[in-house]
Amino acid sequence: MKAGIILFPGTNRERDMALALQRVTGAKPAIIWHGEAELPAGTDLVVLPGGFSYGDYLRCGAMAAQSPIMRAVAAFAARGGHVLGVCNGFQILIETGLLPGALLKNASLRFLSMDCHLKVERTDTPFTNRFKPGAVFRSTMAHGDGNWFASAETAAQLEAEGRVVLRYVTPAGEATAAANRNGSVNNIAGICSANRRVMGLMPHPENQVDPLIDGTDGLPMFESISASFATAG
């Protein structure tokens, strides 16, 4: 599997993402500068990592969405390419129009840096196939603008199409208001495209991939990605 991680000015989680991917694939992902107009030939997966691209000017992800590489990423997604956006990467996917809705300031107005628990609502995506159905896993959130919002119609449509992949829940798996720290509609933490190949989420599964550093709760996501490409040949 050939993965490429996009680097914008202000991105700061690209190394953690590279280590997480390398752990499951054994191959070092390419780091791709935002000014590039093309993805490296043979790219299987594009990852937009976390950070504060362009200082979050205008809106989080709005500037990055206009960069040359995002035109290539959009074309890649349109051809059926796999794209994962984490945190600021999710914000960029939304600003690029590759995923629906918007990410508002957290309802508390506070930057949230803490553990959260996520329920896997779908295990038939390239990003979650190694989780058990209904699995709950611990992850980390670290964002100021992660309050996913969409019109009632859009949210209902996503739910009906089964495009809600992850939800904020209690450790016991209940989608309560208290577990929904940033105020997202329907406790939504991660969504995917209609073909399930573009996924965005606010939390950071790449934080939990090493048994020596905060455990391996997030590892199944990366094993899922690796497994998808192993079976796809």
Add this chain to the structure above:
Amino acid sequence: MKAYVTVMPKNGVLDPQGKAIGHALAGLGFAGVGEVRAGKVIELELSETDPAKAQAAAEEMARKLLANMVIESFKVEVR
């Protein structure tokens, strides 16, 4: 000429920033303040001299970048 693009959260979109400002104003003793909503103004210096064309151009810019139409509305004023 100059175009002023005012970008505001749409009605129905949670505006915690506006709420916080409202609370702070009440804390300062300002009475009679109802709902507070916070947006932003973007000032554009345009080389266009035709007001109608400047208006149309600024509106296009707002739709494409300055406002996120999912959560924000905008209005353009050309001066």
